[in-house]
Amino acid sequence: MGQVKLPRISCYVLDFHIEPKSQYFSSKGVLTIKNDFSFEERNIPLLLHYGLSVKEIRHENNVGIKFTQEMISFPEYEELRVNYINICLDLTLKKNEELKLYIEYEGRLYGYSSVMRYVQDSISEEFSILRNDCIAYPIIAYPNYTSLMESCLKPIEYKISVSVPEEYTVGCGGILRNIESKANRKIFIYERSEPTILSHRFDICIAEYCLIRDEDMNLNIFASNKHKDAAETLVKYEVKRVYDYYTRMFGKYRENDYFTIIEVKEGYGSQAGDNYILMEEHAFNNNTDYTHLYHEIGHIWNPSVKLYHEQRSRFFDEAFASYFEVLAIKEFLGEEKAKEKMEEYRRQFIKNVNQNKKNFSIPICEYGRYEMGYNSYTKGPWLLYVLHEIVGDKKFFEIIRTFLNENKKKEVTFKDFEKSCEIISRLNLKKFFSQWLYGIESSSYLYEDFSVSVMVDMSL
Ligand SMILES: [Zn+2]
Secondary structure, rough: OOOOOOOOOEEEEEEEEEEEOOOOEEEEEEEEEEEOOOOOOOEEEEEEEEEEEEEEEEEEOEEEEEEEEEEEOOOOHHHHHEEEEEEEEEEOOOOOEEEEEEEEEEEOOOOOOOOOOOOOOOOOOEEEEEOHOOOOEEEEEOHHHHHHHHHHOOEEEEEEEEEEEEEEEEEEEEEEEEEEOOOOOOEEEEEEEEOOOEHHHHHHOOOOOOOOOOOOOOOEEEEEEHHHHHHHHHHHHHHHHHHHHHHHHHHOOOOOOOEEEEEEOOOOOEEEOOOOEEHHHHHHOOOOOOHHHHHHHHHHHHOOOOOOHHOOOOOOHHHHHHHHHHHHHHHHHHHHHHHHHHHHHHHHHHHHHHOOHHHHHOOOOHHHHHHHHHHHHHHHHHHHHHHEEEEEHHHHHHHHHOOOOOOOOEEHHHHHHHHHHHHHHOOHHHHHHHHHOOOOHHHHHHOOOOOOOHHHHHHO
């Protein structure tokens, strides 16, 4: 069932009502469902966490829609139980057609920690979190792992409101549009509707957070009271100094952009989304290494990518962010630390090659076709490092700055990047790109532990 092409939810407009004391929540609103495929759809499979049940599904004109729901386990994991909802439409959804469905559901979350360690999502007085990992909001998929994963890769827009008792604050990765106060409750409104930036999920975190703002870079930090000091000083300082550094080197990239950091309880897993990160409690400690923030902030300077398989290669996001992190480490912590980081990337690449030879034999340009974009975190930054060594400091920053600036309102391709590099450096880089981007000579340079200067010689 995994490879079956299904319609997708292109937009979520949901109102959440959270009751931390009774560990309960309800949600209602409109899902926009789109069919990208040429066959007509009549049945739509929807998944929710097993603690949730659907009360109603209807058309916007209030006409009810028939559906069934049953608890069912994934064939791959017995413990992964879901509420499987089958919507029986009274019409067919044709190619490129959209359908808006009104849905109401409610219940509790019990996590899935026996299958996925970090997915402990629940509603509680101390800390609540609702994520797609826990299927806290509807996802169109069949009740099996492959189908669910395929769905989670599809881009979405969302506008959600979250109502909580007034002592609570809601953190989310979207743009915080408004906070309303009403009858001992607060309603937080978040939105993400930027077609050029792909979101795949939204995460809702609820606790008695303090909200630390920085107007300059439109930064929100949601931290627990005990970490207020660290958030206000160390975390904010690191985020701002790296943001300023990238702005200085690459130019201001997106107008009205924003960044959000949300503290999550220990054991719930740190993770990065578009323009936001969920950070576990320990990451607010004084003696913590904050360099992962350099990587995450670096993502603000990612261009939009034209072709799906080039985007999935993760070169223009993960290779860029991973190398930007090294540039920031060099700037703030010195050249030695930067070199250590590059060697860490190399070691990880070699480890991956030893586990699977395909990591060696698939060139960067093909990562997307094989879903091997994780190599863009290791070999990806080495491509940029060797390029940097070839063209020198001045030209390298000029290349990145010009490439990003010229493509602010366009979508880029590998060829565009190649062209920018050659025009600005005034060098013939055919051999370099054939070895690093389109070919695999570069894999052996890394594997055989060549120094960067030897790599430069071999690549020209
Ligand atoms: Zn990243």
